[in-house]
Amino acid sequence: MRVVRDVLLVPIGILLFLAAFFVVLPYFGTGAAGSEVSARGTAVAQQCRFAGPIAKSSAPKRENVIGFGWICRARVHWNDGSVETREVSGSQLTGEDVGNSVDVVERQIDYSKGSDTRPQIYRADFEPHVLLAWGSVLATCLLGFVFAALGFSGLSRIFSKKGVPVE
Known part of the structure; x- marks a missing residue:
């Protein structure tokens, strides 16, 4: 035995x-810590899938997402009046959000110390917890x-x- x-x-x-x-690490969103919010709006998830440990995603730029989590295609209505369809990764939207309006922000995530900043969508009430x-x-x-x-x-x-x- x-x-x-x-x-x-x-x-x-x-x-x-x-x-x-x-x-664990992707769940807490450490990449968003200290990033600036560039836009605010409302997202309605149209379709979601749970994927991992390495999944193809177009959020933020057609690359692989490492970790387990939800990846959703959503229609985003920005406060400036523009509307776009975007893919949202990192479980910021889940299967439970399909068809529901969720307040979101777009954060400018710095992937390589100033030389590669990319927009990524987060829930408006999401706060990264680095510690x-x-x-x-x-x-x-x-x-x-x-x-x-x-x-x-x-x-x-x-x-x-x-x-x-x-x-």
Whole structure:
């Protein structure tokens, strides 16, 4: 029974460690921290899909989105009177938002220290939490490391005992 537990602890630990970067970090929206709001409006999600860990998206510029989350196609009515259809990633809109009006803002996200700023849509009430994000990432990584270490140490004890003759 111990062998099964230890064998399961190793992949669970590795999955938790990877989940910290592919699930936890994207959830908190650290890229939006300190970014300027360039437009305000209302979005109505028309179609949504849950995707990950790497998904094709046209939000903000036809590239892959890393992490698990909702990607929605939405019709956005900006306060300046313009209307456009955009893809919204990062679970800012979800399947529950299809057909409903949601207040949104467009933030200018800086992807490479000033040389590549791209507009991305966020819920108007969304606030990125950088400290909470990194604290959660560290806690999830630590938990994953502990699970994997327990599994490896248990397996090494089991296999080292089997190789030593009992007197």
